[in-house]
Amino acid sequence: GNSVTQMEGPVTLSEEAFLTINCTYTATGYPSLFWYVQYPGEGLQLLLKATKADDKGSNKGFEATYRKETTSFHLEKGSVQVSDSAVYFCALRESGGYNKLIFGAGTRLAVHP
Amino acid sequence: DAGVIQSPRHEVTEMGQEVTLRCKPISGHNSLFWYRQTMMRGLELLIYFNNNVPIDDSGMPEDRFSAKMPNASFSTLKIQPSEPRDSAVYFCASSLNVGEKLFFGSGTQLSVL
Numbered sequence: 001g002n003s004v005t006q007m008e009g010p011v012t013l014s015e016e017a018f019l020t021i022n023c024t025y026t027a028t029g030y031p032s033l034f035w036y037v038q039y040p041g042e043g044l045q046l047l048l049k050a051t052k053a054d055d056k057g058s059n060k061g062f063e064a065t066y067r068k069e070t071t072s073f074h075l076e077k078g079s080v081q082v083s084d085s086a087v088y089f090c091a092l093r094e095s096g097g098y099n100k101l102i103f104g105a106g107t108r109l110a111v112h113p
Numbered sequence: 114d115a116g117v118i119q120s121p122r123h124e125v126t127e128m129g130q131e132v133t134l135r136c137k138p139i140s141g142h143n144s145l146f147w148y149r150q151t152m153m154r155g156l157e158l159l160i161y162f163n164n165n166v167p168i169d170d171s172g173m174p175e176d177r178f179s180a181k182m183p184n185a186s187f188s189t190l191k192i193q194p195s196e197p198r199d200s201a202v203y204f205c206a207s208s209l210n211v212g213e214k215l216f217f218g219s220g221t222q223l224s225v226l
Contacts, residue, residue, distance in 0.1 A: 043204055043217030089156065100169065101215060105155035
């Protein structure tokens with residue numbers, strides 16, 4: 001079946017460091033890919049998305065490129081801030097059908113000043 | 114808009130008791146999702162509805178779990194009888210249409226003693 005695999009956390013960085021969180025997926029067809037972020041005590045929020053191969057999603061300095069050849073959607077940010085500390089979830093939506101999302105396990109990011 | 118509203122925010126109960134979680138989706142959204150989040154299993158989709166009709170309940174763990182959506186503005190997730198292993202954060206999410214992003218509520222933290 002379809003699945004999403006993320007790098008395990010926690011990821012601990014100093015402020016202004018470069019961030020990469022790896023995400024790979026297994027899916028039939030042409031899924032859409034997403035990154036959601038969960039701040040402490042809150043629900044998930046959409047961070048960015050890409051709907052087809054080679055698309056780049058970007059938001060708030062974060063970006064991820066849909067790589068069909070490597071079935072990956074790695075999240076990157078050039079310079080993280082303390083306020084970026086959160087749990088990040090990679091997800092896919094199966095092509096066709098309803099809006100069912102399959103999430104990865106989540107990666108906790110802690111940024112220290 | 115107030116967003117997706119879940120109640121209660123926290124629930125502590127004893128094993129064997131009935132638990133009912135409530136969700137009010139964003140007005141006008143026609144898809145509603147129930148997710149469960151635990152450290153061990155991450156974020157799991159339990160069930161989702163489209164236009165108040167259950168589409169896929171394959172994620173519901175067992176018969177002790179049931180979900181209803183009597184109208185477009187209200188859904189419940191019931192656990193009867195509850196067990197300690199049901200302790201988790203339960204999220205409700207809604208979306209406007211197929212292909213639109215999910216909006217999550219703040220979740221219900223359930224503790225079954």
